[in-house]
Amino acid sequence: TLRVDPRGDGPEIADHLYGIFYEDINRAADGGLYAELVQNRSFEYDPVDHPSYTGLTAWTPVSLAGGAGTAEVVDDEHRMNERNRRYLRLELAGTGGTDAAFGVTNSGYNTGIAVREGAGYDFSVWARTDAPGGTPLTVRLTDAGGAALAEPLRLEVTGDQWTRYTGTVTAEADSTTGRLTVAGGGAGTLRLDMVSLFPRDTFMHRPNGLRRDLAEKIADLEPGFLRFPGGCLVNTGSHYGYEGPDYPRARSYQWKDTVGPVEERATNKNFWGYNQSYGLGYFEYFQFAEDIGATPLPVVPALVTGCGQNQATDDPELLARHIQDTLDLVEFANGPADSEWGSLRAEMGHPEPFGMTHLAVGNEENLPEEFFERFVQFRDAIEAEYPEIVVVGNSGPSSAGATFDRLWELNREAGVEMVDEHYYNSPQWFLENNDRYDSYDRQGPEVFLGEYASQDNRFRNSLAEAAFMTGLERNADIVRMASYAPLLANVDYVQWSPDLIWFDNHRSWGSTSYETQKLFMTNVGDRVVPSEASGTPVLTEPITGAVGLSTWATSAAYDDVRVTSADGEVLFADDFSAGDGHWSHPDGRGEWAVEDGAYVQRDTSAEDTLVVAGDPEWRDYDLEVTATKLAG
Template identity: 70%
Template sequence: MAPIRPRLVLALAAALVGTVLAAPTRADDTPVAEPADYTLAVHPEREGPAIDPTMYGVFFEDINNAADGGLYAELVRNRSFEFSPVDNAAYTPLTGWRTTAHGGATGTVRTVDDADRLNERNRTYLRLDLSGHGAPGSGYGVVNSGHGSGVAVRAGARYDFSVWARTDQRRGTRLTARLRDADGAPLSAPLTATVRGDRWTRYSGTLTAGATTSGARLAVTAEGGGVLRLDMVSLFPRDTYKGRRNGLRKDLAEKIAALEPGFLRFPGGCLVNTGSHQAYEAPTWERERSYQWKDTIGPVEQRAVNANFWGYHQSYGLGYYEYFQFAEDIGAMPLPVVPALVTGCGQNQATDDPALLRRHIQDTLDLIEFANGPVTSTWGRKRAEMGHPKPFGLTHLAVGNEENLPDAYFERFRQFRAAIEAEHPGVTVVGNSGPDDTGATFDRLWELNRQAGVALVDEHYYNSPQWFLENNERYDSYDRRGPKVFLGEYASRDNRFANALSEAAFMTGLERNADVVKLASYAPLLADTHENQWRPDMIWFDSTRSWGSTSYEVQKLFMNNTGDRVVPSRASGTPQLSAPITGAVGLSTWATAAAYDDVRVTAEDGTVLLGDDFSAGDGRWTRAAGRGTWSVRDGAFVQSDQAAQDTLVTAGDPAWRDYDLRVKATKQAGSEGFLVAFGVRDTGNHYWWNLGGWNNTRSAVEKTVDGGKQTLVENATTVETGRTYDLHVQVRGRQVTLYLDGVRWGGFTDDSRAEPFRQVVTRDAATGELIVKVVNAQEAPARTRIDLGAEPASRTARVTTLQGAPDAVNTAEDRPVRPVESTLTGVARTFTHTFPAHSVTFLRIATR
């Protein structure tokens, strides 16, 4: 007999009592969907793959101001006056600083790079020319505004101040440091020192905050006359993570540690392999260089600085030593990434300099010695001098990041790998598969890695929630005898709970394939709310607060409850209809000027749905403000702004289906080609044929769902400037065929299932519990008949649930998505449990 539906029960009850009852509703009066029915069968007698303790980890890259002003606890912005327009067009060496005076004191301030500098790598310093005017106790100097809204201090907390200084005054110069509020009122007692001698000397002391504020300032002033030089003005909270000097911001480090990560991948990302690969060489040193580990160790005042790929300055105060120390502190395996001398992240250049390649290979060998060598070795001694005689125990190292020139990259990778394995056979060398989840670069790099017997291949992808719901089985078909997968960067493109749910659904597939997927890390890790370059992110922060996104809560739940081995299980699926692709059509460009003409859309029976040669203007097209510069010129529809990105204009009916779109397209100037859209529902939900994309290196059809893209088919087609192309897109049901100049270019059938109900079961050897992990990413509750395959040891189970609205976002003020602990009763070999709509649920069930 079919189960009786809840609404039928309500109707029967209403009839019996003579009262009409409404359907169930939420607090906001929206109706509650009827439960969907599922089954979940667990097979404890079978053995699934073991899950390595390093399965889940974290990836730290200095993006979104994650280091300076973020995890690195330094409170002074631009402490060494090294900011430059090379870092950011708005920067100067005095960014973050302004002059101040009291008691009638006067003077001038300028930054200098000359022979009197602190050292060759710390080149710019502050020169104060003091007039000697003013009353006793007067002062002239500078004030630092800190990161974000100001210097964040807590009442009663201690802050370590230090500065390097020198003076030309024989009797010395009296220097004062003090915390102030934004209006200049004191927030601490003054800290004074007398600078003596015209050689650089470090002066230090402690300031105690008298109030709590996020908007404090650090004032450094001098009394008297003469020339005073200052550099490396620093203010550090005494209360860093683990109390370490030059340490980490405590709340951020604790949130990372709470994830219990199995590994820490660092320092990038795009930082690793973008920019020049040359070594630091004064006086012709470069400010746009790839991240090179030797620049980042030793005394902080002697470390190099660099222009950050993401558009700001990086001080390298947080360097390789601190990364290794942090990994050790949180019990994570360190996994550094070194440049392979082939740029990535859209730059696509290979360095052909044998001497430079040999130097980077040697640098990598030296890095392993720095991490693992005895104190009697050259680089092991450097590590010991920094305070860590014991080796860090490096076992994995990745060469390169997201290179889009597969053969050039792999030629260099082989040389790195051979040198490392010859001297350090215990270190696993990790390769990569480029910047996407599929495509020609991906396929070629996997082929090269497989042929070379590489142990681990690093995959990266950022896709829509739809993609993650559709690709749970991605690793089911991977070769069990081939290289294993390191999923080094992945995320669904937003920070809503719908994104986190799709990631959770995907993670059940990662665990089910734990024999193939050995390491996985969501990215990026950190983001400053005041200035960031990327979304989504796991942990958000401002100068005083930090909070986990909904994705953080999902990651933490999985990372804290991984288990040791997968227990095979099987669940029923959700019935799904295969609706045809429907939508209007569109034209767009990306960093390119292009002309479109003779747009024609016809139905399958030949009926003309749209015919536009633009002789009557562009009135049939809808454009959004700020999306390029469109106009009709010489009988064509032209987008002329070469700097504009995603200039989509649309025409037609969102209900169109089974049609042919034809258009003539001519590239006029710029770096890419054409974007011809179909199946357009709105600017964030459509398909487009991207011809000559990625700086005119390849072409693809991309599907965009809620702003997140995924690639459906691609090849190496490029676009010539000045040539007119005939483009034809044929849509039939969910099948699309594309023709370029009358020749079939490619096609696809978009029939992947976005399954909202996913599960995996693992066993925790330490507790003997089964961990039943269920994701229900749909509006309907999932009423599930669970068969454990054996009697449990207890009739109760521990439950942890994440639940929320799909659009819910965690903020500093509100965390609508957070774990809720409860106890489930009535657990038996077979029992029924209803998993809430839009939820992630973990059941810990004791077994015999």
């Protein structure tokens, strides 16, 4: 029985109740939302990012019409700048006839560079040559078999100073296996960096812009806010900045690395096991939030490494620098165009402030006291200078049990305005926890449900999420913001599943959860209409289904991970002999492990099915994951 009181006076629902959480996971940025088509455009890939990488990853040396030479990625005094340190040095032998050239071919992401017949693509490269008469540069767009997809572009590199050369190619056929070749003719040393190809047709035609189909799918959700850039990505890694030739490449996400001219931005080892270019950086995120009408909600590192790595940095100078960086971020977002950081925003094309209202400090730190001690210092400094900004705290994943409870307690005691909490649970859990927020303390902090998903991408997951979301709305007085996670996944580079939107190099599609989110996000009410339901639905059909579980095996080595049923039967067992692996449910996709010294992506079939047949009642099946930590 359902009783609805249409005249009842339920709580008001925040306009920005539903938003999106964007993280650069599953290659969401490079090879995803960031429209750049060239992979490893600045030759910065490094084994530190991933053991299989070299400076020439995604590039192959190529000879055209008898041209010859050598291609080497170097980091020497001829570099473009201190942050973009490596470049490609081509020693051209000067063999062959007038069309002879030597260079490199890029294979893009997934099956290659995707182009559409009739569409224009902007090519650019930074180059210098020591050939006194200059070096002719040939730029070719072909398919994987070598067939031309466009008229070649001919440019002339002159002078031995880094200079940007540009041109446009128009595709004469569709292809999803495109290759971009850049080759120099004649003899001498030709240096190349930042080899780039962008579709003209980016989202809202922004330069250095976003892939249109993906950005549109996100915009169609009409998100009230955009939480970015992570997640574990933000807090994990070294908190030091850029410091000379030995600068650490596994830095936490530091916003100043990601702004200014793209050729002067650093690249970094991504927490999720690949190189991130920062071509899509803070300016672009703010711009995107504005373009889709979402409130920007950045997350900055709190100097406690989270996501299972759990280390607190104890360096007062470093803490002071990060707090100052955070104040500078507010100035970058909201300051006048003649302020120090506001002027950089203006130079980048946005003199008006972005109007940021919320800022989150930290993500999933499992050292409550250490995290909180630092969080409070960030908050005090921000509130002293910018009292209008809501500083969002966090309680990490609810699966962390006592840590989660302690973090909530600390947030409550410190009067934090809004707390970010996370969970990834079974559909059953979502069905059973519709009342989760009914009992949350109305005098305590507001809730930002920054990450949640039921563990799979099937219809029943989206149905369970929809049921749960009615509980979020009913509690709209305390749940002020909520976002499903993760948002994006490139099918060929998956670290985490389920996800909201999937894509390859030319297609994208929403999961069933995407449709649920869209339904709720595009139909946000103004006010809750009180209702009451009674009676328990009984299943009349037996259910059969996969059981989803996940665990972490990050910085330490884990061995013997097994999933057992309550009576001890082993449903799934795996052996992580070494490594930095993240074992992700439901089918093992995207799981990384080290085997014979190399990273491998394990096969996708590590799924076990628990068959529940002939049983009309809902029942709890207890499963356990056990992991043994290896010495060292």
